[in-house]
Amino acid sequence: MSTNDIDLEKRRFLTQTTMALGAVGAGFAAAPFISYMKPGAGAMEAAAPIDVDISKLEPGQLIRVEWRGQPVWVLNRTEEMLASLEKIEPRLRDPNSDKSVQPPYCKNRYRSIKPEVFVAVGICTHLGCSPTYRPEVAPPDLGKDWLGGFFCPCHGSGFDLAGRVFKKVPAPKNLVVPPYRYVTDTHIIVGEDQQQEAA
Numbered sequence: 001m002s003t004n005d006i007d008l009e010k011r012r013f014l015t016q017t018t019m020a021l022g023a024v025g026a027g028f029a030a031a032p033f034i035s036y037m038k039p040g041a042g043a044m045e046a047a048a049p050i051d052v053d054i055s056k057l058e059p060g061q062l063i064r065v066e067w068r069g070q071p072v073w074v075l076n077r078t079e080e081m082l083a084s085l086e087k088i089e090p091r092l093r094d095p096n097s098d099k100s101v102q103p104p105y106c107k108n109r110y111r112s113i114k115p116e117v118f119v120a121v122g123i124c125t126h127l128g129c130s131p132t133y134r135p136e137v138a139p140p141d142l143g144k145d146w147l148g149g150f151f152c153p154c155h156g157s158g159f160d161l162a163g164r165v166f167k168k169v170p171a172p173k174n175l176v177v178p179p180y181r182y183v184t185d186t187h188i189i190v191g192e193d194q195q196q197e198a199a
């Protein structure tokens with residue numbers, strides 16, 4: 001074998017080794033990217049619909065659950081609470097929820113499937129604080145016109161008991177109503193709606 005032949009062999013060996021290492025390197029580089037792109041089990045769970053048992057929800061009582069990392073309220077409204085919703089409409093910014101977010105089957109005065117059960121994302125549409133549930137009528141700090149609702153102390157936004165925002169407050173829209181559906185009268189699924197069920 002001549003010196004030229006040896007050099008040629010050496011070069012071929014080095015080229016093949018470099019290509020092989022390059023392929024392995026590409027494999028190592030690709031793997032973390034793939035696992036980064038793929039949602040982990042925790043994220044998948046957090047985005048999944050959630051079951052809510054409302055069988056023990058007393059009239060006037062509100063429970064908080066978490067869906068997609070957000071607080072979701074489920075409120076059992078009394079007859080008096082439901083009656084307040086019509087009375088308060090002249091003081092609301094978007095009483096018919098034309099500019100607010102809710103599934104089409106909740107675009108009504110109650111913003112719900114069944115009038116008595118209200119489901120909403122408990123996040124103020126101003127800057128994202130979570131309002132407090134204030135069901136009392138005319139409490140001293142909120143004034144004699146307050147008929148019950150949700151109050152965001154961050155910058156003073158008020159919402160009625162259907163999550164509809166008052167005029168002249170910083171929040172621009174009504175509280176968001178998430179998709180949900182009834183499995184039975186006492187069991188709802190938040191994050192899954194009627195269209196999905198029918199599909």
Ligand code: FES
Pocket residue numbers: 124125126127128129152153154155156157170171
């Ligand atoms: S975040 Fe609710 S009023 Fe500003």
